[in-house]
Every structure is written in C-alpha cells, then in structure tokens.
Amino acid sequence: MASTSKSIKSKKQFTHISSWVICAFYFSVIYFLLRWTSIPKEIALYDAGISALCITGCCYLIYSTLHYYLPKNNQYWKLITLGIVLTLMSVVISIFILFGFFDASEILYVYKGLPFRIIINFLLLACIMIITIFWNIQEEYQDNKKRKEASERMLRDAELYNMRQQLQPHFLFNSLNSIIALIGSKPSEARKMTFQLSDFLRGTMRKDDKQFIPLSDELNHLKLYLEIEKVRFGHRLQTNFDIDESCLTSYVPSMIVQPLLENAIKYGLYNITGDVAINLRIYSIQNLLHIQIENPFEIDQFENKKGTGFGISSIQRRLFLLYGQSNLLQAKAKDSIFTATLRIPQYDKDYSN
Structure with missing residues (x-):
C-alpha cells in the first residue's frame, strides 16, 4: 500500500510539473513565432497565453484518460481519434476566446496559420500520448513484477512452514515410543x-x-x-x-x-x-x-x-x-x-x- 500511494503521488507530481513545462514551452514558441511575423505584442501575448492554457488542458485530459484506460494493440486508432479531437478542441477554443478580446480584423492572421497550429498541436499531443503510454506500461510491468514476487514469497514461506511442521512429528513419534517403553521399566x-x-x-x-x-x-x-x-x-x-x-x-x-x-x-x-x-x-x-x-x-x-x-x-x-x-x-x-x-x-x- 505504501509503495502504491508513493507511485501515485510521484505520478501526480510528474503530471503537474510536465504540464506547466509544456505550457511555458508552448507559450514561448507561439509568442516567438507571432512576434517574428510582426504580430503586435499585446495580441501575441493573448494568443500565446490562451493557446498554451488550452493545450495544457488537453494534456491533462490525456493524462487522466490514459491513467484509467490503456488501449490494446489493435485499438490504437482510438488514440489517433482522441488526438485529432483534442487538437481541434484546443485550436477552436483558443480562437473562440481570442475573438472575445479582439476584433476579427485584428486577428486575420489566425486563419492563415490555422494548418500550422493544427499540425503543431497534434504533434505535441501525440508526443504526450506516447510518453504517457510508455509510463503506464512501465508502471504496470513494475506492479505485476511486485505482485509476482509477493506471490512467490508467500508460496515459499508457506512451503518452508509446511516443511518445518513436518519435521517435528518425525522426532516426536520416536520420543513418545521411547517414553512408552520406559514407563513400565x-x-x-x-x-x-x-x-x-x-x-x-x-x-x-x-x-x-x-x-x-x-x-x-x-x-x-x-x-x-x-x-x-x-x-x-x-x-x-x-x-x-x-x-x-x-x-x-x-x-x-x-x-x-x-x-x-x-x-x-x-x-x-x-x-x-x-x-x-x-x-x-x-x-x-x-x-x-x-x-x-x-x-x-x-x-x-x-x-x-x-x-x-x-x-x-x-x-x-x-x-x-x-x-x-x-x-x-x-x-x-x-x-x-x-x-x-x-x-x-x-x-x-x-x-x-
């Protein structure tokens, strides 16, 4: 139980830290690209911040989903579908929020860069999926190994105890026979x-x-x-x-x-x-x-x-x-x-x- 709770705690810490690292990295890349294409500083800050928060939310969804569900070998198409859905969600939500802060004439650049946003978001979410799947597979392997070792240890201890119990009657019967023989004489x-x-x-x-x-x-x-x-x-x-x-x-x-x-x-x-x-x-x-x-x-x-x-x-x-x-x-x-x-x-x- 202690090792399981420790593993869950370390996994949560990894999720939080990695999500904020992704958020900061994504914000820096998007902001740099927007400023490089001469987008005004205020718009670039809003766009990069909103997009970073949206992609971070999608990463949390991936962590949560794959923590409880790991597809079988012939069902990886579900992961691809999940990646596409989350990619579209992150792009659509970020653009929708961005339209709430600026006029459509100020952010026309969004439509021109839409394919690049979709590709970048999909590749990033795909990497997060792969890392999470490998993490879960490794964790499951370690848990199975510990359960197997615990089972083998229990079987070994049971066998050892049984052998020790079998040795006692061997001597006990001989001693009792000797006592019976000595009682009369x-x-x-x-x-x-x-x-x-x-x-x-x-x-x-x-x-x-x-x-x-x-x-x-x-x-x-x-x-x-x-x-x-x-x-x-x-x-x-x-x-x-x-x-x-x-x-x-x-x-x-x-x-x-x-x-x-x-x-x-x-x-x-x-x-x-x-x-x-x-x-x-x-x-x-x-x-x-x-x-x-x-x-x-x-x-x-x-x-x-x-x-x-x-x-x-x-x-x-x-x-x-x-x-x-x-x-x-x-x-x-x-x-x-x-x-x-x-x-x-x-x-x-x-x-x-």
Missing part, C-alpha cells in the same frame, strides 16, 4: 524424558515465527534434543562438540541442524552395538558458516535402507528456498564414517523475521 526416566520433551517442543513453538536465529540459540535447542536422546540410548550415545566461539553470533535457519543430528543418531546407533560418538564441528571460512556432523555407520545400512530420506531432502529444499543455492548441503561416506556438512552464507541479510 524405568518410570522416573520416562517422567524425566516427558519433561524434557515438553521443554523441547515449547522451544520449537517459540521459533515457529522466526526464519533465522543466532547459532547460540540453535545450539541450546540441540542440547535439549540431545538430553532426550541420551535418556533413550543411555551411555551408548556420546557427543563431541568442537565449536569456534566466534561463530556463536552467526545466524542460521531455525531448526536446520536438528534433523541432521537426528539422522546421525539414527544411522549411528540403531544398527550398531556398543558406544557411538557423534561429532559436531562448527567453523567459518570466508563468510560461510560450516556445520559438520560425523557418525559411524554399517555399510549394509545403505543397501537395506528403509524410509524416504525426508529429513535430508527437506533440508536441501529449504536451503535452496532461503539462499537460492543447491550445493549448501554436502554428504559423503568414507571408511564407515558418514559426514554431512552444512554451509550457511553469512552475507548481509535481514534477520528480523
């Missing part, structure tokens, strides 16, 4: 895990309206998640954090790391006996925040892999929607170690939302 741990899950979900809900958050907040959220997972897996789950403290003020998409960490725990612990270490390393290189997660895996997991891989694919899609790049998530497997690396650009960006 370890009720105290089931109670503890329930409270931790409540804190985790409460923090998740607070982040729903924020697309980007500081890395320090994301890490605090990860710690809540890991406390829940450690109740599920006990001493088997070990996590090692190697974080460059200078990166804590960097901004990352909300809940972008948790699905990767959940994926690492899933493939690191589910089919492996004994203790498993998940390594998280965070560092920065040339305005790119690197978040690297390593976990061990059994090679036959990939051969007998179950599931759709929604977590990884959703992160890739989300990063593309946010940054317009498809190479910000890289994954590799080597020597029974799976490594996923996120690269988050840290260029100037509005993180208020």
Whole structure:
C-alpha cells in the first residue's frame, strides 16, 4: 500500500510539473513565432497565453484518460481519434476566446496559420500520448513484477512452514515410543524424558515465527534434543562438540541442524552395538558458516535402507528456498564414517523475521 500511494503521488507530481513545462514551452514558441511575423505584442501575448492554457488542458485530459484506460494493440486508432479531437478542441477554443478580446480584423492572421497550429498541436499531443503510454506500461510491468514476487514469497514461506511442521512429528513419534517403553521399566526416566520433551517442543513453538536465529540459540535447542536422546540410548550415545566461539553470533535457519543430528543418531546407533560418538564441528571460512556432523555407520545400512530420506531432502529444499543455492548441503561416506556438512552464507541479510 505504501509503495502504491508513493507511485501515485510521484505520478501526480510528474503530471503537474510536465504540464506547466509544456505550457511555458508552448507559450514561448507561439509568442516567438507571432512576434517574428510582426504580430503586435499585446495580441501575441493573448494568443500565446490562451493557446498554451488550452493545450495544457488537453494534456491533462490525456493524462487522466490514459491513467484509467490503456488501449490494446489493435485499438490504437482510438488514440489517433482522441488526438485529432483534442487538437481541434484546443485550436477552436483558443480562437473562440481570442475573438472575445479582439476584433476579427485584428486577428486575420489566425486563419492563415490555422494548418500550422493544427499540425503543431497534434504533434505535441501525440508526443504526450506516447510518453504517457510508455509510463503506464512501465508502471504496470513494475506492479505485476511486485505482485509476482509477493506471490512467490508467500508460496515459499508457506512451503518452508509446511516443511518445518513436518519435521517435528518425525522426532516426536520416536520420543513418545521411547517414553512408552520406559514407563513400565524405568518410570522416573520416562517422567524425566516427558519433561524434557515438553521443554523441547515449547522451544520449537517459540521459533515457529522466526526464519533465522543466532547459532547460540540453535545450539541450546540441540542440547535439549540431545538430553532426550541420551535418556533413550543411555551411555551408548556420546557427543563431541568442537565449536569456534566466534561463530556463536552467526545466524542460521531455525531448526536446520536438528534433523541432521537426528539422522546421525539414527544411522549411528540403531544398527550398531556398543558406544557411538557423534561429532559436531562448527567453523567459518570466508563468510560461510560450516556445520559438520560425523557418525559411524554399517555399510549394509545403505543397501537395506528403509524410509524416504525426508529429513535430508527437506533440508536441501529449504536451503535452496532461503539462499537460492543447491550445493549448501554436502554428504559423503568414507571408511564407515558418514559426514554431512552444512554451509550457511553469512552475507548481509535481514534477520528480523
């Protein structure tokens, strides 16, 4: 709304300024031509002033008409007709008014110069039409572009929100199943895990309206998640954090790391006996925040892999929607170690939302 009102205001200012410029220019040209042909000064002043005001009024009519109506490609004859009508109006009205100030014998020169007046007025009004049409076309193009961008932004935000909402049940169902399993054998741990899950979900809900958050907040959220997972897996789950403290003020998409960490725990612990270490390393290189997660895996997991891989694919899609790049998530497997690396650009960006 603000941009639309600003555009209307600037257009009105342009109309007023250009009209008075045309009036002054037309007055100067007509007055010079009349004086050049030895027309008395008083008559030349009246003639030039009246003609300038008439042509300025016709310019206003063109601005007003073309502001609300833009003919199609096969209807430009209407513009030519409009130009001819306004040209005749400007000439006839100016001559009629001029006859009200002077006798017919004093302004006989008008009839001799009538064809030139018609040609000059028509060419001037045609130029005004062309300029106005191009102005309106450009304005319409900009408005359509803004509407398209706003529509695409709304669709992108809706898709991002939907993806974030789909990620939560994936972890929630696993946690609830673990709580159910612990209720009979370890009720105290089931109670503890329930409270931790409540804190985790409460923090998740607070982040729903924020697309980007500081890395320090994301890490605090990860710690809540890991406390829940450690109740599920006990001493088997070990996590090692190697974080460059200078990166804590960097901004990352909300809940972008948790699905990767959940994926690492899933493939690191589910089919492996004994203790498993998940390594998280965070560092920065040339305005790119690197978040690297390593976990061990059994090679036959990939051969007998179950599931759709929604977590990884959703992160890739989300990063593309946010940054317009498809190479910000890289994954590799080597020597029974799976490594996923996120690269988050840290260029100037509005993180208020």
